[in-house]
Amino acid sequence: MALPINIEDLLKKRRVEDNRIEFKRGWNPDDIYHSISAFANDIDNLGGGYILVGVDQDDNGLAKRPVMGVPIEKHDKIQKEMVAYNNMISPYYMPRTSFEQVDGVDVFVIWVPAGLNRPYAVPANVTSKTKKMTYYVRSGSSSVVAKGEIYDELMAMANHVPFDERPNPKVKIEDISMVLLRDYLVKIGSRLQKSLFTQPLELTLEQMDLYTGPSENRMLKNVAAMMFSDHPEKFFPYTQSEIVVFPKGRLNDPDNFSENILHGSVPQLINGTLDYLKNNVLREFVVKLPDRAESLRYFNYPVQALEEAVTNAFYHRDYSLYEPVTVEVQPDGITVSSVPGPDRSISSDAIEKGGIMYSRRYRNRRLGDFLKELDLTEGRFTGIPTIQAKLEENGSPRARFITDDTRSYLDVFIPVHETVKSSDIAIKTFDEVENGPNNEPNQGSFDPNSDPNGPNPDPNKLSKRQNTILKTIQLHPEFSRKAIAELTGMSDSTVKREIRFLKESGFIRRDGLTKGGKWIVIREIPMNE
Numbered sequence: 001m002a003l004p005i006n007i008e009d010l011l012k013k014r015r016v017e018d019n020r021i022e023f024k025r026g027w028n029p030d031d032i033y034h035s036i037s038a039f040a041n042d043i044d045n046l047g048g049g050y051i052l053v054g055v056d057q058d059d060n061g062l063a064k065r066p067v068m069g070v071p072i073e074k075h076d077k078i079q080k081e082m083v084a085y086n087n088m089i090s091p092y093y094m095p096r097t098s099f100e101q102v103d104g105v106d107v108f109v110i111w112v113p114a115g116l117n118r119p120y121a122v123p124a125n126v127t128s129k130t131k132k133m134t135y136y137v138r139s140g141s142s143s144v145v146a147k148g149e150i151y152d153e154l155m156a157m158a159n160h161v162p163f164d165e166r167p168n169p170k171v172k173i174e175d176i177s178m179v180l181l182r183d184y185l186v187k188i189g190s191r192l193q194k195s196l197f198t199q200p201l202e203l204t205l206e207q208m209d210l211y212t213g214p215s216e217n218r219m220l221k222n223v224a225a226m227m228f229s230d231h232p233e234k235f236f237p238y239t240q241s242e243i244v245v246f247p248k249g250r251l252n253d254p255d256n257f258s259e260n261i262l263h264g265s266v267p268q269l270i271n272g273t274l275d276y277l278k279n280n281v282l283r284e285f286v287v288k289l290p291d292r293a294e295s296l297r298y299f300n301y302p303v304q305a306l307e308e309a310v311t312n313a314f315y316h317r318d319y320s321l322y323e324p325v326t327v328e329v330q331p332d333g334i335t336v337s338s339v340p341g342p343d344r345s346i347s348s349d350a351i352e353k354g355g356i357m358y359s360r361r362y363r364n365r366r367l368g369d370f371l372k373e374l375d376l377t378e379g380r381f382t383g384i385p386t387i388q389a390k391l392e393e394n395g396s397p398r399a400r401f402i403t404d405d406t407r408s409y410l411d412v413f414i415p416v417h418e419t420v421k422s423s424d425i426a427i428k429t430f431d432e433v434e435n436g437p438n439n440e441p442n443q444g445s446f447d448p449n450s451d452p453n454g455p456n457p458d459p460n461k462l463s464k465r466q467n468t469i470l471k472t473i474q475l476h477p478e479f480s481r482k483a484i485a486e487l488t489g490m491s492d493s494t495v496k497r498e499i500r501f502l503k504e505s506g507f508i509r510r511d512g513l514t515k516g517g518k519w520i521v522i523r524e525i526p527m528n529e
Helices: 007-011 029-041 072-086 148-156 178-188 201-207 222-228 266-280 303-316 348-353 365-373 383-394 430-435 464-475 481-488 492-504
Strands: 021-024 049-053 096-102 105-112 121-123 133-139 142-145 219-221 241-245 258-262 284-287 296-299 325-330 333-338 400-402 410-415 508-511 518-521
Touching: 007 049, 007 096, 007 105, 021 029, 029 049, 029 072, 029 105, 029 121, 029 133, 029 142, 072 096, 072 105, 133 148, 178 201, 178 222, 178 266, 219 222, 222 266, 222 365, 241 266, 241 492, 258 266, 258 492, 266 303, 266 325, 266 365, 303 325, 303 333, 303 365, 303 383, 303 410, 325 492, 383 410, 464 481, 464 492, 464 518, 481 492, 492 508
Parallel strands: 021 049, 241 325
Antiparallel strands: 049 105, 096 105, 121 133, 133 142, 241 258, 284 296, 325 333, 333 410, 400 410, 508 518
């Protein structure tokens, strides 16, 4: 079968973390099956790994070129041996294999996706008559025996399958877009693109490890709908992007806003959201300095910081929760919100500092692999450092990361450049800067002593929408957010946004859980006339 990834990306360790790739000089089944067990167990939820047989590595861990390859006369022998060795894995597991042409020779690639029925044990020596079943896990770039606490943790993962890897009986073959699938395969340079229209679609999806289950009950995985369906919201309601722009600020002029709702596959949502921000929000400023021939150039928001924030929101959100990704644009900054918040294994101190957030649990490990292959996101733990680094390069303040004690949401606040005023809009958009004539932007002016946030609003007055929601809650404290939206005629996203404001401003609080709980009105403020 053809690989769902370009072989050169594996050899050069691009798009896939290097600890998920192993190079083997030759066919050594005992050692190789240790790694197959470790990748299938995937204790760190990285998405399995790849073993490249016939490739030596240099002192830096990269592939030596030209590669050694596997002689053609050994192909059949290796594949026949693997059939026997796969039957020794408990429970049964079958990795995907492919011979790939590299430097004029054949490299044998073993693709080991994370297993659905982990943990997997394998004989310590598959070629020996004595079969001592052993569990292996990855430790850095090595496969080691699972012992002590690691063994206990591996056993505890037996019934845990990430949401995006779970089979979904509601997703049908006809829900998969051939256009989206082909576009993806072409972009990543997979050989599967050549056979997409010459073989059944089911076979292509099976080769991509997206079609699973017994022959009498084959099902597509959730990630197939996330990536290759034009309407994933059919299966995961509110899989959408909601962009809300308050030109004068939500507090200063709450009734003056525009709202755009985008639908589509996850890559379409990410690209659509970024295109909107680039074309309508991003601006470049050019400042002439008296003591320098060169002008000072900067953006109100660095595009790379927004790219990471938006992509991470779709990567890490919980698709089993009916909540959209929201992007709120105000004069002082852009807030990208998703649910739920960071994993509880990440300390509150780490979140507050806004640095690297280490987590060993990923909600959507396979979706992350797809996004990395499309260059929409970077490797593990690099998203937040990238955001902060790009803001620093642009001369902007650091981003802030906000959540609550229960980690029910995460707000990523990207502040506007400190010298930018909300009135500074008569300049070129990001798209015009990139593609316009002579690539020469207009010049923006600014007052270094101005307040980018404008005058402070009156905290004792609410907008008409906020007052309506507050009155509704007072009359119907048992109402859910959805019920409030239906009664008031407002959109769910508007009610969500205004309720968050009322909670943060101390007007209301929630007593109990979402189901069975109720709202408590702490203080009522007269409506702003």
